[in-house]
Amino acid sequence: MLHIKKAELQNHPTPFYAYDLKLLRETLQAAAHAAGKYGYHIHYALKANSNEPILAEMQQIGFGADCVSGNEVKRALETGFAPEKVVFAGVGKSDRELRFALENDIFCFNVESLHELEVLNELAGESGKTARIALRINPNVNAQTHHYITTGLEENKFGINFWELEQVLELLPQFAHLQLIGLHFHIGSQITEMSVFRALCLRVNEIQQWFLNRNIKVEHLNVGGGLGVDYHEPETNAIPDFETYFGIFNEFLQPEPGQQVHFELGRALVAQSGTLISKVLYIKKGIKTNFIILDAGMTELIRPALYQSYHKIENQTSKAPEMRYDVVGPICESSDCFGKAVMLPETNRGDLLAIRTAGAYGEVMSSGYNLRDKAEAIYFEG
Numbered sequence: 169m170l171h172i173k174k175a176e177l178q179n180h181p182t183p184f185y186a187y188d189l190k191l192l193r194e195t196l197q198a199a200a201h202a203a204g205k206y207g208y209h210i211h212y213a214l215k216a217n218s219n220e221p222i223l224a225e226m227q228q229i230g231f232g233a234d235c236v237s238g239n240e241v242k243r244a245l246e247t248g249f250a251p252e253k254v255v256f257a258g259v260g261k262s263d264r265e266l267r268f269a270l271e272n273d274i275f276c277f278n279v280e281s282l283h284e285l286e287v288l289n290e291l292a293g294e295s296g297k298t299a300r301i302a303l304r305i306n307p308n309v310n311a312q313t314h315h316y317i318t319t320g321l322e323e324n325k326f327g328i329n330f331w332e333l334e335q336v337l338e339l340l341p342q343f344a345h346l347q348l349i350g351l352h353f354h355i356g357s358q359i360t361e362m363s364v365f366r367a368l369c370l371r372v373n374e375i376q377q378w379f380l381n382r383n384i385k386v387e388h389l390n391v392g393g394g395l396g397v398d399y400h401e402p403e404t405n406a407i408p409d410f411e412t413y414f415g416i417f418n419e420f421l422q423p424e425p426g427q428q429v430h431f432e433l434g435r436a437l438v439a440q441s442g443t444l445i446s447k448v449l450y451i452k453k454g455i456k457t458n459f460i461i462l463d464a465g466m467t468e469l470i471r472p473a474l475y476q477s478y479h480k481i482e483n484q485t486s487k488a489p490e491m492r493y494d495v496v497g498p499i500c501e502s503s504d505c506f507g508k509a510v511m512l513p514e515t516n517r518g519d520l521l522a523i524r525t526a527g528a529y530g531e532v533m534s535s536g537y538n539l540r541d542k543a544e545a546i547y548f549e550g
């Protein structure tokens with residue numbers, strides 16, 4: 169059950185996002201501690217959640233910012249991340265976004281194609297800058313996660329394929345306004361099978377060796393993010409197993425002496441701290457099941473509709489014996505469903521339901537479809 173005071177629950181118009189800052193801090197401390205043992209650097213992936221109080225905690229603990237749009241770079245800088253702690257990735261950075269990041273002297277551009285190298289070189293030249301770059305390489309490692317959030321296979325649009333690297337190295341010397349400082353990899357999100365990270369390390373070692381054989385040693389390896397969270401047991405597994413995660417990299421990744429290792433975690437840092445709170449509007453009898461119709465829908469949390477993903481649902485206000493329900497939203501789409509055949513205490517109009525583990529890729533992916541209002545965010549100390 170979500171540990172939030174009744175007054176806090178009842179004082180806000182629903183639906184709203186509730187963020188537990190105490191749990192967030194504990195999570196960040198656990199991550200920083202585990203990464204710190206090996207001198208690893210974390211850049212928080214803003215795409216997971218870019219709310220200012222959350223970014224303030226990321227800065228407080230000393231993490232950098234991993235951005236995927238000009239506006240994320242802008243948000244990172246405006247909220248106080250130092251430019252030398254900001255990285256910019258993304259397969260389709262626009263000229264305007266690249267120029268903005270160049271003007272602000274960010275730490276590194278993670279470049280995803282040959283064509284982008286050409287464009288960035290040209291724009292950097294125009295702005296009188298040298299862009300520090302990492303090559304995002306597609307390592308062709310299967311993340312064993314949902315196919316929509318797998319990014320490191322050759323069939324995916326992300327990164328430069330291994331067989332293009334020879335050509336990249338031939339062209340690089342012509343790009344006078346680019347400085348190669350890193351190699352970047354990210355194979356997908358919500359990875360729960362830890363052996364996947366071992367496979368990533370082994371592949372990164374091979375690719376690094378390929379570069380070393382050509383006398384290229386970069387300043388840093390960026391191995392991306394992707395560590396998954398437990399959507400089924402948000403209570404018992406509130407904090408991901410960062411010790412095992414970073415331990416795997418320590419055991420299997422072979423950085424060169426003096427080379428930094430960077431991570432870009434998003435979900436693992438923020439998912440469990442966020443909950444979507446929604447009020448029950450109606451109970452409706454179906455043929456096989458009863459429907460709970462909520463005032464939140466896929467416009468507030470699209471993950472179940474988009475990836476058929478599971479989020480634990482709890483009734484915060486009823487302790488009656490359990491019944492089976494389909495929990496749905498008000499949006500005019502049949503996929504607007506948070507869970508089928510969910511066992512919940514007998515539920516009535518006005519009850520408050522908590523949809524857990526919604527701190528990552530929840531609020532940031534909300535939309536105004538059906539002209540819906542934007543859900544408010546509140547912060548509490550759990």
Ligand SMILES: Cc1ncc(COP(=O)(O)O)c(C=O)c1O
Pocket residue numbers: 213216234257319354356357358392393394395432433434435436
């Ligand atoms: C390039 C890149 N880095 C980092 C992340 C953060 O991933 P996660 O939230 O799974 O840690 C993503 C999202 O998958 C990404 O595309």
Ligand SMILES: N[C@@H](CCCC[NH3+])C(=O)O
Pocket residue numbers: 215317357358471528529
């Ligand atoms: N938005 C996805 C993850 C994609 C991560 C970004 N590459 C999710 O909710 O699981």
